[in-house]
Structures are given as C-alpha cells and as structure tokens.
Amino acid sequence: MTTQSSGLPQGIELTPLDERFRTDPYPVLARLRTQAPVHEDIGLKRFVYTRHDDVYEILRDREFWSDPRKANPGTFTREFLGSRIDEEPSMLLMDEPGHRRLRSLVSSSFTPAAVEHWRPRIREVIARVLDGITGDGFDLITEFAGPVPTVVIAEMLGVDPARHSDFKTWSDQSVTVGFNPFATPEELVGAESARAALGEIFKAEIETRRGSLGDDLISDMLRAEEDGDQLTESEMIRQCDLLLLAGNVTTTDLIGNGVKALLDHPDQLAKLRANPTLIGNAVEEMLRFDSPVVNSGRIASRDIEIGGCPVRRGESLSTSLASANRDPAAYPNPDRFDIERADTHHQSFGGGRHLCLGAHLARAEAQEAILALIARFPNLRHGGSFRYHAIPSFRGMASFLVQV
Numbered sequence: 001m002t003t004q005s006s007g008l009p010q011g012i013e014l015t016p017l018d019e020r021f022r023t024d025p026y027p028v029l030a031r032l033r034t035q036a037p038v039h040e041d042i043g044l045k046r047f048v049y050t051r052h053d054d055v056y057e058i059l060r061d062r063e064f065w066s067d068p069r070k071a072n073p074g075t076f077t078r079e080f081l082g083s084r085i086d087e088e089p090s091m092l093l094m095d096e097p098g099h100r101r102l103r104s105l106v107s108s109s110f111t112p113a114a115v116e117h118w119r120p121r122i123r124e125v126i127a128r129v130l131d132g133i134t135g136d137g138f139d140l141i142t143e144f145a146g147p148v149p150t151v152v153i154a155e156m157l158g159v160d161p162a163r164h165s166d167f168k169t170w171s172d173q174s175v176t177v178g179f180n181p182f183a184t185p186e187e188l189v190g191a192e193s194a195r196a197a198l199g200e201i202f203k204a205e206i207e208t209r210r211g212s213l214g215d216d217l218i219s220d221m222l223r224a225e226e227d228g229d230q231l232t233e234s235e236m237i238r239q240c241d242l243l244l245l246a247g248n249v250t251t252t253d254l255i256g257n258g259v260k261a262l263l264d265h266p267d268q269l270a271k272l273r274a275n276p277t278l279i280g281n282a283v284e285e286m287l288r289f290d291s292p293v294v295n296s297g298r299i300a301s302r303d304i305e306i307g308g309c310p311v312r313r314g315e316s317l318s319t320s321l322a323s324a325n326r327d328p329a330a331y332p333n334p335d336r337f338d339i340e341r342a343d344t345h346h347q348s349f350g351g352g353r354h355l356c357l358g359a360h361l362a363r364a365e366a367q368e369a370i371l372a373l374i375a376r377f378p379n380l381r382h383g384g385s386f387r388y389h390a391i392p393s394f395r396g397m398a399s400f401l402v403q404v
C-alpha cells in the first residue's frame with residue numbers, strides 16, 4: 001500500500017540529513033515497512049520500497065534502468081543523480097550495452113582469486129596503519145577505518161607512496177559530494193578541485209604504465225581487452241574515480257559500523273576473539289545488521305505494479321537496503337546482532353547486473369582490518385563519543401572514539 005499522508009516521513013526526513021534518521025534509521029524504516037511498504041515520497045518525488053522481497057525483485061529486474069537521463073523530469077533520479085545530464089554516467093549508473101562492456105573489461109581484477117592475491121598487501125597496509133596509532137585512545141574512523149581502504153586502493157592502483165597523503169585528502173573531498181545531492185557550493189568547489197588533482201595523478205600514472213606495465217589495477221586496465229575492445233584513457237580515469245567514491249567510503253563505514261556493533265555487543269566480540277574463524281560470517285552479519293549503503297534504486301522502464309501499487313514508466317524506485325536487511329519476514333529476530341547467524345544473506349551489495357563489483361575486496365579489507373584491530377588491542381572499548389556523517393545513501397560515522 002502506498003501513502004502520501006498519514007504523517008509518515010517525507011523527503012529529507014528519509015535521509016541522514018535528518019538528525020533522527022542519521023542517528024538511528026531503523027525505527028523509521030520499520031514504521032514504513034509496516035504502515036506503507038510502498039511509500040510515495042512526495043518530498044523527493046520517488047517511490048520508497050522497504051520490504052525485503054520487493055527490494056530483491058526490483059534490483060534484479062534486468063529491464064529496469066539505472067541511467068538518470070531516462071528518468072522523468074522532476075523525479076529524484078533525474079534531478080539529483082543526473083546533474084550532469086549531458087555526460088555519460090559512471091558504470092554505477094550505466095545501462096546496457098555500455099555497462100556490460102565496461103564491466104567485462106574491468107571485472108577480472110575483482111574476482112575472489114584476484115582479491116586473494118592482494119590479501120597479503122592488505123594485511124601490510126593494516127599493520128602500518130596500526131603501528132601509527134599511539135596513546136590509550138584514538139578516533140577509529142580518522143586514524144584507522146578511514147586510512148586503511150584509501151591506502152589499499154592507492155597501492156592497488158600503483159600510486160607513488162609519496163602521494164598517499166595528498167591522495168587521501170583529495171579522495172575525502174571527492175567522496176563528500178560524490179553521492180550527495182545536497183552538497184553546499186563550497187563542498188562542490190572543493191570536490192571539483194580535488195577531482196581535477198586526482199585526474200592529473202591518474203593520467204600521469206596511466207602514461208607511466210604504458211611504458212612499463214606492473215602488478216596494479218591501472219596496468220590491468222591497460223591490459224584488458226574484450227573482442228579487440230579496450231578502455232579509453234577517460235574511461236580508465238572514471239573507473240579510478242569510481243573506485244574511490246564507491247569503494248573508500250563504503251569500506252570505511254563497514255569497518256566502523258562493524259567494530260561498533262562488536263563493542264555494543266560484548267558477547268559477540270568475545271565469541272570472535274575466542275574463534276577468529278568466525279570473521280567471514282561476522283562481516284556478513286555486520287553488512288546485514290548495519291549496512292554502509294542504506295539505499296539503492298532503479299528507474300521503471302515500463303508501467304508496472306510493484307507491491308500492489310502502480311508506478312509509471314520513468315518513475316524513481318528507491319530501494320531501502322537497510323530496511324530489507326531488517327525485515328522480519330526474511331530474518332528471525334532481525335534486530336539482533338549475531339555473528340553465528342545461520343542465514344546472513346543481505347542486500348547490502350545491491351543485486352542483478354549492478355551487484356557491487358568491489359564486494360570481494362570490501363569483505364577482505366573488513367575481515368583483515370577487524371581481526372588485526374582486536375588482536376592488537378585486546379581491551380578495545382567505547383571511548384564515550386561517536387558522530388554519524390550526513391552523506392545521503394550511506395550510513396557511517398565521521399568520528400568514533402575508542403579506548404585501548
């Protein structure tokens with residue numbers, strides 16, 4: 001059933017720009033799931049879906065669109081995600097056949113086997129970051145969960161270690177507005193400058209690799225060929241940008257949310273300390289319990305009925321991954337955090353042809369980071385302060401003080 005009234009939240013109230021939603025979105029989403037599982041958000045001109053099965057089906061409907069240019073004028077996807085309406089979108093928002101072409105040219109670098117090849121390097125990065133932490137307390141986000149994925153991506157791309165500090169600064173500035181339709185003018189200016197600087201780095205790195213291929217992602221992209229087709233330089237730069245925007249913030253949030261869940265549930269932390277082989281299942285439960293990506297979406301490619309409610313061609317379909325992951329129709333005791341949960345399937349990496357390309361990498365980074373952290377600090381505990389960031393579509397903390 002859809003609704004436009006009944007006092008249900010609308011617009012900004014359904015984003016982390018609203019303090020209540022930012023602090024804890026789950027009661028809000030549970031109310032929608034119960035009272036209006038197909039909710040017409042007239043504030044942002046979109047339909048919001050909160051039931052697990054609706055979310056699952058929408059994300060896997062191969063006929064639905066992702067390209068914002070195909071959405072109806074005035075709708076959420078067209079107005080907020082299609083700001084550069086004359087430009088080809090990134091692979092994240094691209095439709096076929098362009099999406100299939102790009103994905104086929106870069107996917108080999110992100111298979112489980114390829115990620116396992118990088119796991120020793122991931123461990124080295126984590127050890128270096130941990131070695132830099134001193135004192136009896138620190139900010140988990142700024143000193144650990146943030147640096148780890150940024151440096152991992154920098155090393156995987158083959159960026160000169162001397163540029164890692166600049167790389168992180170520019171990466172953070174880009175992420176601030178990458179998926180934020182409500183960015184301030186100052187943030188937009190800063191992000192444009194950061195992207196230009198990153199673009200110059202990537203262009204120089206690509207040119208260097210043309211003369212000497214190495215064991216890195218840029219070299220992989222230069223080697224990639226499918227039926228005689230290869231990536232252009234601009235496509236490689238956009239792919240590097242996407243790795244930063246879609247990979248860094250989500251993995252930072254996964255590590256941060258996962259550690260907080262463990263500290264909030266000491267019995268589960270004790271289980272993991274006693275049996276580190278549970279880390280694989282634990283990370284899947286972290287993804288389900290407090291997903292770093294709270295919503296995804298598609299565009300209706302035809303007039304259709306979803307969840308008993310009609311939508312017109314070109315309408316924005318916003319799928320709440322966070323709500324789907326806590327749907328009691330799909331999970332027993334969905335609000336319970338249980339690292340030994342038998343069924344930890346989740347929607348946190350999306351689904352269908354846009355299933356997150358970096359899912360295996362994110363898992364590996366989170367597994368290694370969390371195990372190394374709790375091994376290095378056997379008395380890790382809350383430090384008394386944490387603050388969630390206000391980046392739409394994402395859930396994570398800007399700061400989280402811990403004690404050791």
